[in-house]
Amino acid sequence: MASANPTSSFPDSRFVNDPLPSATATFNKEQLKSKFNLAILDDLDRKKEVKYTVVANGITKSHAAVWWSKFGFTKEIVSGETHSISNFVSCQHCFATYRYGASSTESISHHQCHAATSSCAFTFNKSHCTLDAYFNKNKKQFRVSEQQNLTKLFSIWISDSFRPISIIDDSGLREICSYFYDLGTKNADRHMDVQSLFQSKQTVSRCIIDQAHYYRVQLTELIKEPIENKSLTISPDMWCDRYRQISYLGLTVTYVDSNMKYHKFTMSCRDFPVDLSKSGENISKILKEELNRFGIDHFDSVNWISDRGSNFIRCFNLNMVIPIHCFAHRLHNVLTVTFINEKIDGYFNDEDIDDIPDKLGQDEFLGNEFITMAAKKILLTISYTKTLVRFVKKTNLNELIVKLGGDDTKTLKQSVTTRWLSLFICVESVYSNYDATLLALESRRTTKYMNDLRKNSLIDLLLLLAPINAALQAIQTDETPSLHLLHQQKKYSKIFQNSCVAEYLLAEPSGVQFFREHIHLELNKIIFDARHYMSMCLHPALHEMNELPEHTKMNCHENIRKLLQEEEAQLSVLDQTTRNDALAMRKQRKMLNQFLDEEDDDEKECTPSSSHQDELDIDQDDSDVYHKSSIRRSSSESSLSTEFSYKTNYQAFKPDELDRYLESDLSSTIVKANPLEF
Structure with missing residues (x-):
């Protein structure tokens, strides 16, 4: 009954049924009560064979799901009489049984039927297989009273200790409960002191440090290969807990391994020292400390992606690294400049990002630039939308x-500073729930x-922000490079190639056009x-780069x-030892050949011939004639004739690996959106 699965200790009111070897076995009362943990079966007092059947209820007005x-x-068949069990429903194919009542039916709607109907080796109809063959469960459910008592304990714990209610769904808590249950089954015959299991805070703290060191060593070994192949990228990020007034510096790692698999995880997260300013020098110092803990000695050993914060820019300049900007x-900076029209600093961090102000209807947010009434209408729509959601x-x-x-229907979403383009989500939620709101x-x-919020105004604003939202959705991928x-x-105008949107642009309000041109x-x-x-x-699908x-x-x-x-060059350095050995052998052979050739030359020099000297003179004269005639031929019109031969240093262009890739005709079957598959 105990399982290593963390969720095994907390059933979702589902009854998992495994088939028995025989479907016609007869059980006495005690066997039935030990076999079924259902309250409806506790009152059985007959030692008779009980059969169960399930027929699909069908979708009706009262049961519309x-x-x-x-x-x-x-349905229970006892002595030829059929009795319906109203507290439970079962799948007619795999006979999985769920409790049915006032509680949620989400687990029923998510049911996946894994057992084939043909596995019922019975002579009955497929939809009338007996449930006796499926009630021998490896895992039995706890009694309802036990579940209710545990629910009360959780409620008291959450209320008294001010714990978040989401802790109930935490996998770690369920794993701990499963471990307690396993200990209970192993020590059922012993009287154990439960308090001895719980250690002090200091002991747990030391264990956390040991575990952190262990996993840090594992991560260090894991990232060695991508560091050697220059495929590891680190993204530093800084944010502030405004309630505790503490800043944090986190490092997110992405890399592609030797098997072309994409990986992403948080390598480090630490609080930034309160006594240090967030300058580029101090950030560089903290980053070096964190990198050294994972065996990364130099900044240029990895790739970097960061925001355009001036302190991060200073940090990378000090270490002579050019990052890719987020x-x-x-x-977000584009939208801020568009709607506020202020010459803000182009470099900012997450903790410096301000949301688009609420009172955008006021003229001071647009400086001295002239703005039309239609453009003000867009600003007022943003202001009214945010005010409405805040009130709701x-x-x-x-x-x-x-x-x-x-x-x-979904709830209205508020525009917040920590989410990219949450203004679009905010406006979309108001538009979708306009009538219900x-x-x-x-x-x-x-x-x-x-009163002043119209659907047409919301549509105008959504069409204005939709391309930016689509761009963010496209590039924010967790499993593939982007x-x-x-x-x-970046091509904002390309989003509007849809025929429906193109028709809208023909009659586009001047206010939308004003801001769209500013965004562009x-x-x-x-x-x-x-x-x-x-x-x-x-990327195989974009290698032609037609639009550039x-x-x-x-x-x-x-x-x-x-x-x-x-x-x-790097590969040649790695093979330098092998090459040195080969060169040494080559030198030895060359010295031996030179020694043998010198002996042959000495013998030939002893008997020079006059005819050989004459041949040299003739060759010299012929070369002079050839040289003079070649000069004349080069200046004449007949130099293009195929009769003449030329001496030239020109060599035919030899295509390299990149040329072969660019000129290759790639089949559509191997070109995928994910470049790693190629």
Whole structure:
């Protein structure tokens, strides 16, 4: 009954049934009670064979859920009479049984039928197999009273100790409970002191330090291979806990191993010393300490991706490293400049990012630049939307909105500073729940929050922000590289090639056009790193780079060739020992051959012939004539004739590895979105 699975100690009210060898076995009362842990079977007092059947209930008005098409109530057959068990429903195919009542039916709706109907080796109809063959369970459920007592203990613990309720779903807690259960089964006959299992805080603290050291050693070994292949990238990030007034510095690692598998994990996270300023020098010092703990001695041993914070820029300049700047930060900067129109610092950290202000209707947010009434309407739409969502959050209207909107209705989302482009999500949630939100406000007599908010205005704002949101969704991947996508996602206007959107643009409001042109202008100011173009060229689906100018392509190809030459140079260094041995052997052979040749030359020099000297003179005269005639032929029009032969230093161009790749006709079957598969 005990299992290493952390979730085994906390059942989801599901009864897992495994088939018995025989379907016609007869059990006495005690055997039945030990076989079934169901409350409905505790009252059995007959020593008779009991059979169970399941027939799908079907979708009706009273049972409208989709899962009713394959689930039904269990029917008990006793002495030829059929009795329905209303507290449980079973799958008609695999006979998995669930408790059915006032509690959630989520586990039923997520049921996956793994057992084939053909596995029922019975003579009955497929939909009328007896459940006796499936009730011999390796894992038995706890009694309802035991589950209720544990629920009360959890409730008291969460309430008294102010623990988050999400701790119930924590896998670590369930693993601990499973371990306690295993200890109970092993020591069932012994009287044990439970308190002896719990150690002091100091002991646990020392254990955490030991475990951290152990896993740090494991990670150090894990990243050795990608560091040697220059495939490991580190992304430093700094943020602030405004409640505790503590800043943290985290390092996220991404790399591709030798098997072309993409990996990502958090390598380090530590609090930034309070007594140190967040200058580039101090950040460099802290980063070096963290890198040394993982066996990374130099900054240039890995690749770097960071935001454009001035302190990070200073840190990388001190260590002579050129990082790749985070594209998401730059998009957020574009929106900030567009809507606020302030010449803000282009370099910022996460803890310095400010959300788009609430009172965007005021003129001071647009400086001295002239703004039309249509553009002000867009700003007011943002302000009204954020004010509405804030009111809904404070008055707990989200539950009522979901209730009024139906099953697919979601709560209103607030625009926050820690999420990229949360303004789009905020506006989208208001637009999707517009009618339900209006009904909820009417019930509280607070419709004033939507008096000036129109659906058309929300659509205009969504179409304005949709391309930026699509770009962020495309590049934020956790399982594949996305560096090659950035140049495509920068092309803001390309998103509008859809026919429906194109028709909208023909009658686009002037306010939307005003901000869209500003966004397009700011996007064009973004200059990419050479590594962006190299990654684009090395992607099999984008290697032609059709939308780039010719000089950009040539520079990209030259950079790739330099990279290949550096790789060859590194390989030559690794093979230097082998080459030195080969050179030593070659020198020995050469010295031996020279010694033998010198003996032969001495013999020939002793008998020089006059005829040989004459031949040399004739050859010299012929060479002079040939030289003079070649000069005359080069200046004459007949120099292109095939009769004449030339001596030239020109060598035919030999295509290298990159040329063969660029000229290859790649089949569509091997070109995938993920370049690692190629």
